[in-house]
Structures are given as structure tokens and as C-alpha cells.
Amino acid sequence: MKPAEERVEEAFVTGVRALADVEGGGAAARLGGLAPAQARAVLEDMIYSRQADLAARRLRADGRGYYTIASAGHEANAVVAAALRPDDPALLHYRSGAFFLHRARMAREAGGPEVDALRSILLGVVAARDEPIAGGRHKVLGSAPLWVLPQTSTIASQLPRALGMAFAMRQRARLRQAPALPEDAVVICSLGDASMAHSTAAGALQAAGQIAHRGLPLPLVVVCEDNGLGISVPTPAGWIAAAFGARPGLAYFAAESEDLGASFAAARAAVEHARTRRRPALLHLSCVRLLGHAGSDVELAYRTPEELRRDEARDPLLAAARLVIEVGVMTAAEVLELRARARAEVEALAGEVADAPGLADADAIVAPLAPRSSAAIAAAAQVSVDVERRAAFWGARLPEREGPLPLAAHVTATLGDLLVERPELLIFGEDVGRKGGVYGLTRGLQRRAGVSRVFDTLLDEQTILGLALGAGPLGLLPIPEIQYLAYLHNAIDQLRGEAATLQFFSRGQLRNPMVVRVASFADPRGFGGHFHNDNAIAALREIPGLVIAAPSRGDDAAALLRTCVAAAAACGSVCVLLEPIALYRAADVFEPGDGRLLSPYDPAPAHAPIGAPRLYEDEPRDASDGLLLVSFASGVVLARRVARRLATTRGVKVRVLDLRWLAPLPIEALTREAAALGRVLVIDETRATGGVAEGVLARLIDHGFSGPMARVAARDSFIPLGPAAYHVLPSEEEAERAAAALLERAAVTGREC
DSSP states (O other): OHHHHHHHHHEEEEHHHHTTOOOOOOGGGTTTOOHHHHHHHHHHHHHHHHHHHHHHHHHTTTTTTOOOOOOTTTTTGGHHHHSSTTTTTTTTTTHHHHHHHHHHHHHHHHTTTOOOOHHHHHHHHHHHHTTTTTTTSSOOOBEEEEEEEOOOOOOSSSHHHHHHHHHHHHHHTTTTTSSSSSSTEEEEEEEEEEESHHHHHHHHHHHHHHHHTTTOOEEEEEEEEEOSEETTTEOTTTHHHHHHHTHHHHHHHHEEEEEHHHHHHHHHHHHHHHHOOOOOOOEEEEOOOOSSSSSSOOOGSOOHHHHHHHHHHTTHHHHHHHHHHHHHHSOOHHHHHHHHHHHHHHHHHHHHHHTTTOOOOHHHHHHOOOOHHHHHHHHHOOOOOOOOHHHHHTTTGGGGGGGOOOHHHHHHHHHHHHHHOOOEEEETTTTTTTTTTTTTTTTTHHHHHHHHTEEEOOHHHHHHHHHHHGGGTTTTTTEESSSSHHHHHHHHIIIIIIIHHGGGTTTTSSOEEEEEEESOOOTSSSSOSSSSSOOHHHHHHTTTEEEEEEESSSEEEHHHHHHHHHHHHHHHHHHEEEEEGGSOOOSSSTTOOTTTTOBOSSSSSOOOTTOEEEEEEOOOOSSSOOOEEEOTHHHHHHHHHHHHHHHSSSSOOEEEEOOOOOEEEOOOHHHHHHHSSOOOOEEEETTTHHHHHHHHHHHHTTTOSSSSSEEEOOOOOOOOOGGGGGSSSSOOHHHHHHHHHHHHHHHHHHHHH
């Protein structure tokens, strides 16, 4: 067989030429409501999209292009763009080139932003640093001015964000925030039929149906572009309609992309349903996949020539051309002239961008990951206390008048004051509303702030994070709560694949600020077992740009929470606050009743810069031996006890460094204190493999520290129920033995030298 590129091009030209004698003038109703000028514009963008796909193949063959997943066969999604407005947010499937081109056209014709979508697509193909949205980091369909959020997902992970954005529109309106979008905007999210089988899609669609069932507005249109294949695996014929055609709360619309008029009519009906009724809709658009999955895909390895010919005969581009010719919008000669002009323009543009420079160094690549400004965060963290508003919120129970408070109460008080100070702030999660959370940290906040700002969600972490992902780009500041650390792993890709990538793939033009609060680490005295005592955070630490904070005392919890909120507000940072369950209501450090973990609440606390640790000193000033104990969260209490005993019984000069920030690690302070004391012991309540200690010790080595180092970490085990947990977690005795061994080993080494 000829190459697919040649086959589809020849079939299109031959098919149009066969219509040369057709006299237009057929029933205009066949356009499904498209005006003749619209139909012509849609066909033009479909043709340009096809030519861009073919140019990508040629660039790849020449060794100058890097991305060849084509929109070919899906070009009818241009009518979905035509059914929308340019300011309806769109999260697009990667085969949506024609949609993107038509969105840019509509915005331009409406007097909106001028976006050269075709050039953007081709610059993305060659990974050019001047590509307007991702800057050469990936070939994505995206534009901040066009409200097209860049997506790289093939597993429907953008769908929870789309749901969250549709839901957040109502929250903005109820909070009387200046609208980022028109009040009747709808959110569009497109994905393939194979992605509909993913648990992410199933959960998001179930959530959409339940929200609609509750009578809450959710102006969301999900477009399933069904080409019957997931790379090489067929989707069973009729499955999408059978599985999603009668879902509660989800209106179903369907069309064959070969019928351009019917596709537009179905798209317009789905959009109008979402826009006027504020209810979710699913548009099932049957497509074909032409040109294979990608440039390296050999379709004949899993499809027969007959199957390929059958799909190529269903080319929606040829069907659209036939329609406009038969209706009389264009002649066959005009269509062929348009195709020739498009090919020439795209070929010239491809040649122009082919040698565009790419990203030159690692610093340029990672620059958008975490564009934090210390000065901007410090300014945003400053508190100007509004006495009257605070009094109205708290009533007679101002938290600073409650005396010394434990960590949990500091978090509650800080959340309340943040609600007073920041009208755009939302707090939500499982049980956080009327109940006030499993541990009571949000108790009373809904009553004081209202259900629009503090509310319960479905028991689904994916949806919780999706709500945050959707709210942030609309100018809201979400603080979602995840009930337990283990539950976060159910939805970690919402942070890894969506939250952390938006600024990266938009060069910081788009952002999704959020602060995720997570009840974390082990507390054998409370709820038991793995899901309530998880100590694994490696999946968080590997996410580029993520800010991770872990307090060990109440005043620090308040300060770190405020800093995270300031970083989210000022710089769009994605932050996670790991709250140690074991310390929520702990009071003592050394002896029962010493109250060293309690402190008065300060409504205007000092700023705690990202990456700044806390240092404790219990040391004889004239001691010769030195030791730095490094820890975080509950481990700090253990470290302080060990430090006091070492200083008292062995005359050792000991300091405890509370990391407070697990990402980024406080490297400067770590290396300075390690050099001053000469020996380092890390006490780590996370696991030995993938735990925090690994990162601390590796970074010390990276920065030139060559002194003796050791660690005490949790075993590589899930946390068991009850007192058995203490057998796999670090203990004071184990830490003290490790410190003694480290000091002895260092002393012997010193004598040998």
C-alpha cells in the first residue's frame, strides 16, 4: 500500500474532482444551522488542519519535526468550536487542531485577540522556543488569550479540572467576584473513546451526574471524539453509546462526523443545553483516525488493508467538501483551489519554522516550573488585621484570647482569618463543612463563612483536586483538604500531570494556585492501619515545582499555611501542607505538662519564607564534639528529646534543624549547620526507600559536605494497626543509638587521621 499521507490526499483530490459537475443548490437545511459563510470557514480550517498534519509528517521525515499525532479524521471538531463562543474555556483532546484553528478565527473576527494558531501548531511540531504557549516544551494546543488550556493528557486527567472549572463559575458568582468569564460561559472538554474507559473519566462523569442530580449548576460539555481505537486496541462498536447514552444527570447528544451539518446541530444542542440549563452534556462525535496514531505507528501491524480503506472512505474532510459543494456554498474548483492554497501556505510556513531555535539549556526549560518571587510572597504574606471584620467573623471567641493552643487550633484559626482576609478563598473536601473535618480543624468555619466558601465534596480525591484545578484559573484560591495522606495517592496525577504542568506548558501564562491540606503521617494512637497512617511522600517529592511544607508545632503550622497561601496568590504556586496527625493536639515535648508544643495564636505572624528551617539548640557551649539532628513534623519532637539527652549525658554540642519545607529543601541552612557541627543524623518518619532522608543526605553530598552522616528512617513497610506501628517507625532509642554510633565512628576516624 502507498503511505497513508498519499492515500488520503489522493482520495480527497479525486473525490472533489468527481464533484466538478455538481450544480449547487441543495437544501440548506443539510448544513444543520451553519450559515453558508460559517460552513465555508469551517471547511477552510479543516483543510488547513489536515495540511498541518501532513507538514508535520514531512518535517519528521526530514529530521526537523518531533510530533506527528494527527488531527486527521477528527477535523469535524471545528464545528464544535463553531457552536461555542471564543471565551468558553476549552480543554482539548490532542486531535483538535481544526477546533483550535477555528477558535482563533472566531476570536479574531469578533474583534478579540489575534492568535496565529497555524504558526503556533507548526512551531510546536518543531519544539521551537518561540512557540507562543509551551515555548518548545511540548506540542500542545493552547492559548491563554483564547481560553484554551494546554493539555498533554491521554488518560482523561483534564476532565476533573474541566468539571472543577464549570463548578467554580457558580462559586465566583455567589461570592460576587469580578467575573473572569461571562456568567453564561460553558466549559468544553474533549477526549478520545479509549480515554473514556479510564477510571479518571468514569469518576469525573459520575461526579458530574451527581452534581447535576443535586440541582447544582454545572455548565460542562464533554466531547468524546470516538474513532474506535486506543492506539491499536479497538473500542467495541456501540460501547460509548451503550455506556454513556443514559447516564443520570448527563444529557447525551450524538452525531457522525461525516455529516458536518448533523455534527454542528448536535454540538449546538449540547452547548445550548449546558449554557441555558447549566447542566452537563456529553457530545458523542463518531470520527475516524487517519494517518495512524503517530508517525512511528505502523498500522498494518494491527489493521488490515481493508479496514484502512474503509476508514479512509469515511474521511470527514471529503464529506464536508461534498456537502458545501452540493449545497452551493462552494464549487469543486473553489475547494481544490482552497486546498492548493492551504498546502502552499502551510508548506512555506513549515519551511520557515523548521530551523527555529529550540530551548537552549536546562535553566530555560525549568524556568516556568516554579516562578516564585520571594519578595512578592513576603508582601502577599503580610497581614493587615481588620479588627471589625475579624470580630464579626469570630464573635466573642477570638482565637488569640484562647491561651496557648495546639497545632490543630492554630490551623483552624489561620483558615478562619484567611477567609476574612481573602474573599476569593475557598475551603472544601470530604466532611469539612458541617462536621468540620475528621479531626475538627474546619469546625465552625462553614457557619461563619457560608456554604459558598466552605463546603463538602464527594468522597473522591480526584474530584476534590479537580475542583481546585478548575477554580484556580478563574481567579479563586482553593484550599482543598485530603482526609488522609494515603487517599492522596488515589488522585496523585491531578497534582503531577495537571497542577504541576500548567505553568510549565504555558510558560507561566496560565496557573492553578492551590494549597492542599493533608492529614499526614502515622499516629498509632488514633485510627489504625495503612490508610489512616500512611508515611509515604515520595510521589509528592518527585513532582517538579511542588512546594511541600510539614510543620512540627502550632505557630509554624500557621506561618507555613500563610506562606503557602501567599505563594499561591502571588506566584500561582501549587503547595501541599502535610499536617502531622500525631501532633494535632499534642502539648508536651520533654515531660508531661511542659506545654512546649503549645503557643498563643498570632493573627499577624512573622513570615516563614519558603525553604527557611527552624533551628533548636540544646548544647554546652564548650563542647568539642558536634552533631546536627535533622528532622521534620513528628520527628522533630523525637529529635529534640534525643538532643537534650546527648547534650546532658555526653556533653555533645547538638542542634536540631526542623526542615519545615520538604520541597524545596533548605539546602543553604543544611549545609551551613552541617559544616559547623561536622556530623549529621537525619531522623525520618517516612520510609527508608524514597523517604526524605535520602534527599537530605544526597543534597548535602551534592553541596560538598564530606563529614560523617547517617539516618534513622521508617522501615519499608505499610503501617500496621495499633502499637505494632511503633516497630516500623523510628524510635527515640534507635535514634540515640544511631547518634552514639555516629559520634563514635567519627571519633575513631579522627584518631586514624
